[in-house]
Amino acid sequence: MNIQNTISALERKGYTARFFETGAEAVAYLERAIEGKVIGFGGSWTLYALKLHEVLGRKNTVIDPDYPDDGREFEEVALDTVRTQHYMLSANAMSEDGVIVNLDGHCNRIAGSVFGHEKIWYVIGTNKIVPSLEDAIWRTRNVAAPKNARFLKRKTPCAVKGDRCYDCSSPDRICSGLLINLQKTGSAEVEVILINEELGY
Ligand code: SF4
Known part of the structure; x- marks a missing residue:
């Protein structure tokens, strides 16, 4: 993979793209870049691993449905993220030519990634970048x-065997909507932060 080619492809698709060698450098950039905003988070192990809730929460208001305030339900908080000023998530995969793929259960994450915000941020480890859309x-x-x-700890065949998707019919199934971003969507500014580390799943 040539990361510069991927950055150029993202830029051709309308994104702003930046590459950082380490998560720490990326976090420091994001801390400088976002201040005084309400930021909705789409569930992401990458964001958790980088402690972005904590860091960005110092100068912004972070709303994360996976960590609802006392007494609030996931759905209620997820609805709050639909119209936040900023929205932040990762990707399940991205092709080398800049097509971003996300799979979601409740679909609040993929909904938040396409509409309703002044700026959307993707934070993606290079472990998620694969050669083609089919691979993604x-x-x-x-x-x-x-x-x-x-x-x-879902009761699904993929969780038990850990090897592949079984396109299950389990009540515990976590996959409902698959979103393929062929290019930047809508009028919002969208910035893709690429980090040369293994982050998230
Ligand atoms: S459809 Fe079922 S088996 Fe496939 S990844 Fe989703 S939960 Fe796992």
Whole structure:
């Protein structure tokens, strides 16, 4: 993979793209870049690993449905993220030519990633970058989702076996909507932060 080619491809698709060698450098940039905003988070192990809730929460208001305030339900908080000023998430996979793929259960994350914000941020480790769109869809369904299901202790075949997607009919299924971003969507500014580390699933 030539990261400069990927950055150029993202820029041709309308994104702003930046590359950082380490998560610490990326976090320091984001801390400088975002201040005084309400930021909705789409569930992401990458954001958690980088402690972005904590760092960005110092100068902004972070709303994360996975960490609702006392007494609030996931759905209620997820609805609050739909119209936040900024929205931040990762990707389940991205092709080398800049097509971003995400799979979601409740679909608040993929909804938040396309509309309703003045700025959207993707934070993506280079472990998520694969050669083609087909590879990105495959990775999303057969690597990211099973790992997530296993971590969440879901009663699904992929969580038990951990090897691939079984397109299950389990009540515990975590996959409903698959979003393929062929290019930047809508009028919002969208910035893609690429980090040369293994981050998230
Ligand atoms: S459809 Fe079922 S088996 Fe496939 S990844 Fe989703 S939860 Fe796992």
